[in-house]
Amino acid sequence: MTAVTLTESPSGRRGDSFLSVQDLHISFQTEDGVVRAVDGLSFEVEKGTTLGIVGESGSGKSVTNLAILGLHSPATTTIDGQIWFEDQELVGASRTTLERLRGNRIAMIFQDPLTSLSPYHTVGRQIGEVYRKHTGASKKEARDRAVEMLERVGIPHARTRVDDYPHHFSGGMRQRVMIAMALVCDPALLIADEPTTALDVTVQAQVLDLLKDLQDQMGTAIILITHDLGVVARTAHQVLVMYAGRAAERGTVREVLGAPRHPYTWGLLSSVPKLRSSVDVPLTPIRGTPPSLLNRPSGCPFHPRCDYVQQADPGLCTGQRPDLSPETGHGDACYLTPKQKQEIFAQIKDRL
Numbered sequence: 147m148t149a150v151t152l153t154e155s156p157s158g159r160r161g162d163s164f165l166s167v168q169d170l171h172i173s174f175q176t177e178d179g180v181v182r183a184v185d186g187l188s189f190e191v192e193k194g195t196t197l198g199i200v201g202e203s204g205s206g207k208s209v210t211n212l213a214i215l216g217l218h219s220p221a222t223t224t225i226d227g228q229i230w231f232e233d234q235e236l237v238g239a240s241r242t243t244l245e246r247l248r249g250n251r252i253a254m255i256f257q258d259p260l261t262s263l264s265p266y267h268t269v270g271r272q273i274g275e276v277y278r279k280h281t282g283a284s285k286k287e288a289r290d291r292a293v294e295m296l297e298r299v300g301i302p303h304a305r306t307r308v309d310d311y312p313h314h315f316s317g318g319m320r321q322r323v324m325i326a327m328a329l330v331c332d333p334a335l336l337i338a339d340e341p342t343t344a345l346d347v348t349v350q351a352q353v354l355d356l357l358k359d360l361q362d363q364m365g366t367a368i369i370l371i372t373h374d375l376g377v378v379a380r381t382a383h384q385v386l387v388m389y390a391g392r393a394a395e396r397g398t399v400r401e402v403l404g405a406p407r408h409p410y411t412w413g414l415l416s417s418v419p420k421l422r423s424s425v426d427v428p429l430t431p432i433r434g435t436p437p438s439l440l441n442r443p444s445g446c447p448f449h450p451r452c453d454y455v456q457q458a459d460p461g462l463c464t465g466q467r468p469d470l471s472p473e474t475g476h477g478d479a480c481y482l483t484p485k486q487k488q489e490i491f492a493q494i495k496d497r498l
Contacts, residue, residue, distance in 0.1 A: 169226075198370045251338070
């Protein structure tokens with residue numbers, strides 16, 4: 147992970163949300179039982195801003211965003227709740243509607259470009275195919291558009307490299323190709339699922355800068371899924387912390403990472419190495435492991451790993467699931483009182 151340095155939220159963006167997820171529930175039928183991967187999640191994304199979604203593996207980050215794209219199999223997946231995008235309800239939308247939106251108004255950058263790109267076709271053909279599907283362009287127009295997009299994402303000698311295959315590119319360049327493919331139709335919403343995980347620090351910074359520049363140019367909203375709080379601090383405007391398929395905390399990047407309120411967020415921040423810390427100072431990981439989504443613990447899903455249950459109301463923590471409060475602004479799902487949160491944060495702030 148990289149060190150956490152906070153970005154500022156842009157002005158004039160409040161109240162301009164065009165993606166709204168309300169009380170979303172996603173479950174999967176498996177041989178072992180029903181897996182409730184997302185359990186009552188709500189959030190909004192505003193135009194031209196970046197929402198960073200963080201949490202451990204299995205918290206429901208990718209499952210949520212695949213639901214926005216309509217990529218879950220209806221045979222094994224049950225989705226309840228609402229997903230509104232540009233006044234279009236996506237839960238229960240027809241296959242035709244979802245195919246019209248995917249790659250056009252909503253696009254996704256997947257985690258591993260080498261497995262996401264076809265090894266049998268040139269990158270130009272793959273980028274052009276998306277463009278032709280949604281615009282009806284000719285092959286020549288699609289090729290020209292592919293060259294234009296490769297140039298836009300910083301691929302040198304784009305007119306010749308458009309005929310290369312994915313294995314001819316480095317990891318960072320393949321990720322740029324994925325970004326070019328995702329942005330070829332100028333989508334309103336871009337979902338980036340761990341876009342820098344397999345890249346070294348220098349290339350990671352280049353890719354993040356590229357996404358920011360393209361967002362400034364095109365006004366695209368971005369949902370950034372990541373484990374790296376440093377990446378979120380650098381690029382996001384809003385942060386959603388997920389745990390066991392629910393929102394543990396939500397707010398601006400400065401609120402959530404600068405003045406966190408939930409014990410899980412404290413745990414995530416204490417696990418990040420600090421640039422100014424001594425190498426002899428050990429990291430403080432969150433004890434235990436995430437709960438099974440087949441058999442969730444009662445009450446707050448984080449209580450078996452939380453160090454502050456006794457300071458709150460143990461009966462509530464173990465018996466009743468907390469809701470995100472307040473409903474707007476900086477909210478968290480924890481039974482500690484505001485005063486207790488302030489006092490605890492003051493005590494542990496130096497190690498976060």
